[in-house]
Amino acid sequence: MKVLRDLKALVKENLLWILATFFALLALLGVIVFLSEKSASAPFIYRIF
Amino acid sequence: MPQNSQGAPGPPGPPPQKKRFSPGERLLFILLFNLIVFSLIETGLRIHRALQKREAFLNLKDYQIQDPLFGWKLKPGYESEDVKINSLGFRNEEFTPAKPAGEVRIFCLGDSCTFGGRDPYPQRLGRKFHDRGMGEVRVINGGVPGYPAVNIYYRLGEEVIPCSPDIVTIYAGWNDLSLVNPERAAGQDRTGKALAPIYDLEIVQALRSAIFRHGKLDRFSTTASEFVERFEPAHLERVLDEILALCREHRVRPYLMNLASYYSASYGRDECERIALPPFVRNFREYAMLVEKYNRAIAAAAKRHGVPLIDQFAFFNARDKKRLFIDGGHFSEEGADEAADLLYEALSKDPVIRVKSRGSVNSR
Numbered sequence: 001m002k003v004l005r006d007l008k009a010l011v012k013e014n015l016l017w018i019l020a021t022f023f024a025l026l027a028l029l030g031v032i033v034f035l036s037e038k039s040a041s042a043p044f045i046y047r048i049f
Numbered sequence: 050m051p052q053n054s055q056g057a058p059g060p061p062g063p064p065p066q067k068k069r070f071s072p073g074e075r076l077l078f079i080l081l082f083n084l085i086v087f088s089l090i091e092t093g094l095r096i097h098r099a100l101q102k103r104e105a106f107l108n109l110k111d112y113q114i115q116d117p118l119f120g121w122k123l124k125p126g127y128e129s130e131d132v133k134i135n136s137l138g139f140r141n142e143e144f145t146p147a148k149p150a151g152e153v154r155i156f157c158l159g160d161s162c163t164f165g166g167r168d169p170y171p172q173r174l175g176r177k178f179h180d181r182g183m184g185e186v187r188v189i190n191g192g193v194p195g196y197p198a199v200n201i202y203y204r205l206g207e208e209v210i211p212c213s214p215d216i217v218t219i220y221a222g223w224n225d226l227s228l229v230n231p232e233r234a235a236g237q238d239r240t241g242k243a244l245a246p247i248y249d250l251e252i253v254q255a256l257r258s259a260i261f262r263h264g265k266l267d268r269f270s271t272t273a274s275e276f277v278e279r280f281e282p283a284h285l286e287r288v289l290d291e292i293l294a295l296c297r298e299h300r301v302r303p304y305l306m307n308l309a310s311y312y313s314a315s316y317g318r319d320e321c322e323r324i325a326l327p328p329f330v331r332n333f334r335e336y337a338m339l340v341e342k343y344n345r346a347i348a349a350a351a352k353r354h355g356v357p358l359i360d361q362f363a364f365f366n367a368r369d370k371k372r373l374f375i376d377g378g379h380f381s382e383e384g385a386d387e388a389a390d391l392l393y394e395a396l397s398k399d400p401v402i403r404v405k406s407r408g409s410v411n412s413r
Binding site for chain 1: 070075078079080082083086087252253256257259260
């Protein structure tokens with residue numbers, strides 16, 4: 001139970017950061033997909049790595 | 050609750066120490082948490098996709114049934130106003146698997162382009178032979194909507210060879226073109242193989258379709274992906290090799306037909322409206338390149354096996370295609386008649402038909 005309590009507190013404390021990171025990652029992925037598709041030369045996967 | 054020496058409740062002690070996390074631990078937690086959230090979304094999307102696929106598979110047309118070998122096939126004995134499937138599962142009048150003496154049997158194998166609309170080209174071809182005094186030539190429609198070349202190969206072995214064909218015409222490739230993504234085919238070698246699962250993530254695919262859903266990509270762009278440029282439809286050639294080997298083994302005379310395409314580089318937006326591009330094709334330039342590559346693969350297989358090639362592509366390119374197609378590859382009624390004319394020209398010169406026809410004329 002203590003672990004759960006700690007976890008809950010941790011989520012509460014970092015909620016803003018969690019949301020910010022989530023949307024930042026999603027946006028980053030979106031931008032990569034958009035740019036690579038738009039270029040029509042290679043799928044994004046080959047441009048990242 | 051803390052108590053004093055008399056057992057009475059005393060003042061509250063200090064609150065329990067709240068655990069402090071180092072910045073590193075917090076960062077790790079945030080990333081882990083996001084990973085879990087992304088995994089949950091991915092799982093949800095995968096379940097959704099699986100349900101969609103299941104529904105599409107179960108939503109077969111009335112004249113189709115599921116089949117363990119083919120995935121789906123035509124429903125024997127089905128009859129509606131437009132479509133009639135015989136007891137052997139062909140869109141045709143009834144015939145017996147055993148061929149009557151003197152009959153020349155032609156099977157037209159293919160996909161929805163062969164299965165056709167109201168009056169498909171195999172049926173028209175049969176009438177053309179009949180009207181020209183070659184009633185002993187029976188043409189059977191062996192088309193099944195949605196079949197790629199590999200299904201046509203299985204159908205040839207399982208359902209057509211047992212019906213003693215003399216000639217088969219093979220019109221395959223459109224469904225292969227729509228199913229095989231050149232990017233994935235390229236991903237089968239080098240680093241792509243290891244990285245393909247990321248590209249295939251439903252989240253990535255969902256982002257792709259969210260961004261490009263409304264056709265924001267320029268479909269008239271003349272830039273083609275390097276994967277399309279490098280792509281060779283080796284899978285189609287391999288299956289055609291198997292089909293032609295099977296024909297040789299059973300002494301059946303095969304004719305390969307290449308892809309008749311509605312698209313023309315001179316067409317504008319209105320004319321191209323009726324073409325549905327495969328989901329992985331970005332523009333008409335890529336589409337035209339793929340059609341050309343598939344046609345080269347068909348021509349190469351025909352040449353390798355010394356088999357006649359019916360060049361529908363060139364034949365239709367020399368005509369007013371707007372009247373002859375209802376979309377990117379399916380014939381209109383008029384187009385089906387032209388295709389039957391082209392086939393008639395080629396097949397009526399076939400030695401099997403000429404010998405048998407001469408025989409039947411002499412015996413009359």
